Amino acid sequence: MKLRWRASGGSRRSLGWIPFKATAIRYRNGQLFIGQMPLSLWDSCGLAGHELGSGNISEDSRGRWYINICVKLSAQQGSRRSGATGSVGIDLGLKDFASRSDGHVVGPARHYLKLEAEMAKAQRARKKARVRALHAKIKNSQKDQLHQLSTALVEEYGAIFIGNVSASALAKTRMAKSVLDAGWSAFRTMLQYKCDYAGVWFKEVDERYSTQTCSCCKRRTGPRGLQGLGIREWACLECGAYHHRDINAAQNILAAGRRRLVEGIPVLPAPGAAALG
């Protein structure tokens, strides 16, 4: 048997990937030097202001090259954010990417569904370049969205709670599942490290019944089962509260997270204290 994990030509060619150590790189006047080799790049995040660590240069399926690099942020940049003391719950969904307990709905997962349809078409027509381009497009736009969302949350809140849902349990098609699962776990990972760095409390909570439970009276009067999947808004039969399905779920996730926080920390910091965690 032959190992083929770094095929260098033809349709099975591996994508380029070049790791480097912190000591091998320098950044000067908009160019990155790896050893003596200068690389021009589009610097979207202001590398000049940071101490550079190790990383790698990688190629995507369209032959475009990216640099992934660790940077050390100064302590000031980190502590700037930890003054936030509010908390928020997040419900990840199929229809919208995420709904927040504060009423923000971050769409649209529909974006992926549209690209998915285009992808299926390209696959049927055996247009390989188009399929690769669409894959890269989906991945990139998703990554951008996740970075923006996670950064905004970490700046705004002192505690963030997210449901532990997995897309495999929900999505109908294989493509949607894999894209959503990858997106959701990437989003949790981003939130985790951004929260760690900024001193923001972050916890995944069990989101069972978060959709069914009325966030006002806590009775399970909400949509349930397969018949309930299409219901986006509902009124509680017990207390009359009117709910957006996913925002209600996010509010329940927030409540569950707060309960755990109270159980875990006997004395909560006074309002205005720097950080919850």
Ligand SMILES: [Zn+2]
């Ligand atoms: Zn109710």
